Amino acid sequence: MMQLVTLEVNGEQHEIAVEADGALLAVLRDGLGLIGTKRGCDTGGCGCCTVLVDGRAVYSCMMYTLSAQGRKITTIEGLAADGKLDPLQEAFVNTGAVQCGYCTCGFIMVAKQLLSETNNPDEDAIRHAIAGNLCRCTGYHKIVEAIRLAAKGG
Amino acid sequence: MNDYSVIGRSIPRPDAWEKVVGGRGYPVNLRLPGMLHGTLLRSPHPHARIAGMDASRALALPGVKALITPADVPRIPYSATFFKPATSAAVVRDMLILDGTVRYAGQPVAAVAATTASIAEHALELIEVQYEELPAVFDPEEAMREGAPEIHAGVRHNVIGRPTYSLGDIEAGFSAADHVFEGVYETQRVHTCYMEPRVCVADADAQGRVTVYASVQHLFGLREKLAFVLGLPVSSVRAVQPPYIGGGFGGKLDLAPIEPLAALLSLRARRPVRIEQSRYEDFITSSRHPAKVYLKTGISRDGQFTARYARTLLDASAYASEAPEVIRVHSRFGLMLGYRCPNAKWEGTLVYTNNMPGGAFRGYGAPQGCFAVESQIDEICEKLGFDPVEFRLKHAPRCGDPHPSNAAWKLDSYGFDECLVRGAERFGWRSRAKAASGRGVKKRGFGMAAQPLWVSGCLGAPDTYEHSGAIVKLNTDGSADLATATIDIGSGQTAVLCQIAAEELGISVEAVRLSGGSTDTLPVDAATHASRTTYASGIAVKAAAAAAKKRLLEVAETMLEASAVDLEVREGMVRVKGASAHAVPVADVVKRAESPFVQITSKGTMQTVLAEKGTIIGTSSLAPPRNPSPASAQFIEVEVDTDTGEVRVLRAVYAHDIGRVVNLAGAEGQVEGGLQQGIGYALMENMRFEPETGACVTADFLNYKMPTAVEMPRSIESIFVETDEPSGPFGAKGLAEPCLIVPAPAIANAIYNAVGVRVRSLPITPEKILAGLGKI
Ligand code: FES
Numbered sequence: 001m002m003q004l005v006t007l008e009v010n011g012e013q014h015e016i017a018v019e020a021d022g023a024l025l026a027v028l029r030d031g032l033g034l035i036g037t038k039r040g041c042d043t044g045g046c047g048c049c050t051v052l053v054d055g056r057a058v059y060s061c062m063m064y065t066l067s068a069q070g071r072k073i074t075t076i077e078g079l080a081a082d083g084k085l086d087p088l089q090e091a092f093v094n095t096g097a098v099q100c101g102y103c104t105c106g107f108i109m110v111a112k113q114l115l116s117e118t119n120n121p122d123e124d125a126i127r128h129a130i131a132g133n134l135c136r137c138t139g140y141h142k143i144v145e146a147i148r149l150a151a152k153g154g
Numbered sequence: 155m156n157d158y159s160v161i162g163r164s165i166p167r168p169d170a171w172e173k174v175v176g177g178r179g180y181p182v183n184l185r186l187p188g189m190l191h192g193t194l195l196r197s198p199h200p201h202a203r204i205a206g207m208d209a210s211r212a213l214a215l216p217g218v219k220a221l222i223t224p225a226d227v228p229r230i231p232y233s234a235t236f237f238k239p240a241t242s243a244a245v246v247r248d249m250l251i252l253d254g255t256v257r258y259a260g261q262p263v264a265a266v267a268a269t270t271a272s273i274a275e276h277a278l279e280l281i282e283v284q285y286e287e288l289p290a291v292f293d294p295e296e297a298m299r300e301g302a303p304e305i306h307a308g309v310r311h312n313v314i315g316r317p318t319y320s321l322g323d324i325e326a327g328f329s330a331a332d333h334v335f336e337g338v339y340e341t342q343r344v345h346t347c348y349m350e351p352r353v354c355v356a357d358a359d360a361q362g363r364v365t366v367y368a369s370v371q372h373l374f375g376l377r378e379k380l381a382f383v384l385g386l387p388v389s390s391v392r393a394v395q396p397p398y399i400g401g402g403f404g405g406k407l408d409l410a411p412i413e414p415l416a417a418l419l420s421l422r423a424r425r426p427v428r429i430e431q432s433r434y435e436d437f438i439t440s441s442r443h444p445a446k447v448y449l450k451t452g453i454s455r456d457g458q459f460t461a462r463y464a465r466t467l468l469d470a471s472a473y474a475s476e477a478p479e480v481i482r483v484h485s486r487f488g489l490m491l492g493y494r495c496p497n498a499k500w501e502g503t504l505v506y507t508n509n510m511p512g513g514a515f516r517g518y519g520a521p522q523g524c525f526a527v528e529s530q531i532d533e534i535c536e537k538l539g540f541d542p543v544e545f546r547l548k549h550a551p552r553c554g555d556p557h558p559s560n561a562a563w564k565l566d567s568y569g570f571d572e573c574l575v576r577g578a579e580r581f582g583w584r585s586r587a588k589a590a591s592g593r594g595v596k597k598r599g600f601g602m603a604a605q606p607l608w609v610s611g612c613l614g615a616p617d618t619y620e621h622s623g624a625i626v627k628l629n630t631d632g633s634a635d636l637a638t639a640t641i642d643i644g645s646g647q648t649a650v651l652c653q654i655a656a657e658e659l660g661i662s663v664e665a666v667r668l669s670g671g672s673t674d675t676l677p678v679d680a681a682t683h684a685s686r687t688t689y690a691s692g693i694a695v696k697a698a699a700a701a702a703k704k705r706l707l708e709v710a711e712t713m714l715e716a717s718a719v720d721l722e723v724r725e726g727m728v729r730v731k732g733a734s735a736h737a738v739p740v741a742d743v744v745k746r747a748e749s750p751f752v753q754i755t756s757k758g759t760m761q762t763v764l765a766e767k768g769t770i771i772g773t774s775s776l777a778p779p780r781n782p783s784p785a786s787a788q789f790i791e792v793e794v795d796t797d798t799g800e801v802r803v804l805r806a807v808y809a810h811d812i813g814r815v816v817n818l819a820g821a822e823g824q825v826e827g828g829l830q831q832g833i834g835y836a837l838m839e840n841m842r843f844e845p846e847t848g849a850c851v852t853a854d855f856l857n858y859k860m861p862t863a864v865e866m867p868r869s870i871e872s873i874f875v876e877t878d879e880p881s882g883p884f885g886a887k888g889l890a891e892p893c894l895i896v897p898a899p900a901i902a903n904a905i906y907n908a909v910g911v912r913v914r915s916l917p918i919t920p921e922k923i924l925a926g927l928g929k930i
């Protein structure tokens with residue numbers, strides 16, 4: 001069953017027909033063309049699909065589109081919207097935290113929430129914050145470094 | 155530091171800028187106009203004959219545009235391996251795109267393409283399949299017994315092959331031994347866990363030519379295998395190179411069913427067809443083969459190997475695919491060739507079972523061997539009181555020795571001893587705390603392991619593609635476009651190959667861009683595998699850049715009134731050697747070559763010479779001259795909780811003879827990622843299956859555990875030993891794989907050091923440790 005909903009994504013309102021029981025991930029990717037949000041598993045196990053909903057990192061594959069109505073959704077495309085990279089994005093590039101990069105946007109979104117809540121997270125706080133996201137390329141070492149660098153203001 | 159301007163620097167990967175804002179280039183993002191959604195019907199049974207199939211109701215469903223059953227596929231047996239010729243005698247051709255017999259749970263039996271994904275899913279439910287179930291066997295030892303189910307017609311006892319290796323006189327070697335050590339070492343089935351799912355878009359045109367976009371590690375392998383299984387000439391398939399893919403690690407090194415099925419569906423529907431695997435499908439597409447290794451070693455009183463014997467039983471799974479090559483690499487590079495011993499013998503057995511397919515996975519057969527060898531060396535050193543570093547040094551080959559795998563070569567650059575010595579020093583090996591240190595229930599332990607011999611590509615391996623090619627083209631703004639068919643799977647050649655081209659051309663790395671192409675336009679290249687790209691593709695890129703530079707200098711001759719041999723390029727300027735004032739920018743030389751024949755300028759007409767005209771371009775297509783060996787050593791500190799059996803890896807020091815570092819941050823990233831996979835292999839990763847049906851019960855990330863940022867050590871150090879390989883591009887050789895091979899035995903040895911429990915089977919779970927402590 002399709003249903004018409006209004007979603008606020010990256011500060012813009014979108015009216016779009018969605019499956020009543022469908023997940024937000026598919027709507028972002030296929031409906032709105034926001035392909036920075038990736039599917040790694042579809043079962044809440046990898047974090048590639050992470051977006052912010054009202055500032056909190058969620059797995060978009062596990063959230064019903066209908067429950068995202070009336071809330072502020074931010075995807076990776078919502079960062080650097082003015083053409084200037086977010087300090088996290090800069091730091092991920094400069095520390096070598098990006099290898100295949102498929103997990104990267106999910107990590108950046110999780111880190112975005114962390115840095116909005118803590119100015120100067122220590123290593124344990126960073127590691128625990130990103131423990132819901134999997135990366136198979138980097139061993140997380142440079143991801144942790146990137147987040148720490150961004151926290152220090154780049 | 156070296157004298158190079160670009161080689162050896164840490165540079166950001168050029169593709170990272172695109173990836174942090176979303177990464178448009180992944181194959182999973184591709185959509186074409188009119189594209190259909192393809193999906194596969196899979197067998198619930200591990201072994202069955204398809205007695206009948208009725209797809210008429212599915213075909214009648216509005217929106218269904220094409221459907222493929224076993225009756226619709228070419229009956230061309232094939233091996234899925236990308237990197238060997240399709241008709242090579244070295245591969246076992248035991249697969250069909252869709253077979254009338256299924257041999258593992260989850261094997262595809264039909265495929266549908268429809269206008270929407272949900273229609274395609276619905277159509278699958280309408281296909282009626284009559285399976286005639288056959289007895290299945292999952293244990294390789296049982297599969298070899300008399301009376302076991304025959305999995306492939308005519309393969310007696312399900313044994314695909316019994317390869318062997320021998321050197322010297324094994325009997326005499328054991329007679330000469332003062333001590334004999336033996337043990338059985340078992341390793342489990344694990345999955346590569348690349349993050350981007352396997353996906354394929356196939357687009358057949360009106361003449362039946364198929365263009366294919368896929369997340370795979372070998373562009374030309376995809377073209378060749380796809381054409382072969384479809385019964386088409388290779389020129390009827392065009393594989394388009396993605397700018398990057400979301401990981402591979404070997405898991406995208408062979409033809410998956412989705413690629414030929416998408417092509418067949420598209421040929422039928424004459425519309426583009428896209429198939430994207432679910433994570434469950436990814437899990438059951440490929441894996442590292444489980445192995446059981448029996449290892450026996452004879453040692454003289456003074457600590458010399460007198461004989462080494464090993465036997466390996468490899469579960470080849472339902473289809474042979476990579477298994478014959480995996481077991482070959484396993485025997486040479488995992489077991490036998492790394493340390494010097496005059497008498498050696500190995501016997502392998504490759505067995506079909508009704509388990510899901512094996513395949514390639516970073517390290518390719520070596521981890522199963524290295525775990526046995528490096529664990530047993532630790533047992534030997536412990537029992538006889540040798541220092542593990544000294545013992546390995548004593549048995550290691552030396553620089554200048556004949557290459558153990560091919561007497562035609564020498565170990566021209568070889569720094570294993572330096573890896574051991576520098577690694578031990580950085581780790582503080584000599585001053586490591588006494589075994590079982592730590593008060594209370596948590597015990598610290600220290601362990602090491604090594605990989606004395608490895609590869610930089612596949613030269614010398616039977617029937618394996620190894621050549622590479624490149625095109626370097628200079629632009630009128632002084633920049634260069636570099637094209638090769640190599641696939642960046644996260645491995646970093648997007649940066650490394652640009653650095654190599656920039657260094658050779660004498661321009662900045664920012665001025666070189668890796669651009670894409672397809673099998674129509676690019677020179678043939680081998681796969682991204684076997685730690686080969688920096689070395690082998692690097693040689694090709696350097697050669698193409700050198701050819702472009704040669705042409706550049708020829709054109710500059712008239713401008714600088716000097717002969718090309720007296721010219722050089724530095725920092726983007728062509729200049730007379732030794733006279734830096736006499737120089738012109740590269741851009742000006744290229745402009746001259748590209749300019750119309752006669753230029754009218756404010757100063758009047760300017761003549762250029764006919765011979766200078768044309769794009770400045772260099773191409774190459776060649777095989778590397780050798781296969782130089784990297785080497786590595788791993789040092790690990792763990793903490794073992796004797797109450798819970800939990801292991802934490804606290805610290806890792808890894809030393810690797812890399813020949814020459816090209817991109818430091820990229821090289822460190824390889825090591826850190828390899829360690830994550832190695833810790834997973836050692837402590838937690840394990841594919842498990844329902845005993846009756848063979849269905850995978852760990853086909854998602856909730857049940858398949860791999861290390862997160864919390865389980866990884868806080869301290870990871872990489873040491874790169876630069877031995878300047880004479881045949882390598884600027885001295886470089888291979889890196890990618892040993893860093894995943896060595897962690898498991900190093901961790902096992904550290905655990906033994908901590909709590910005195912020797913675990914000879916992976917993964918080393920808390921239960922195994924508690925059992926070893928006598929607590930359960
Ligand atoms: S795709 Fe959502 S957690 Fe993996």
Ligand code: FES
Pocket residue numbers: 097098099100101102103104134135136137138349400401644
């Ligand atoms: S960079 Fe490849 S999965 Fe994280």
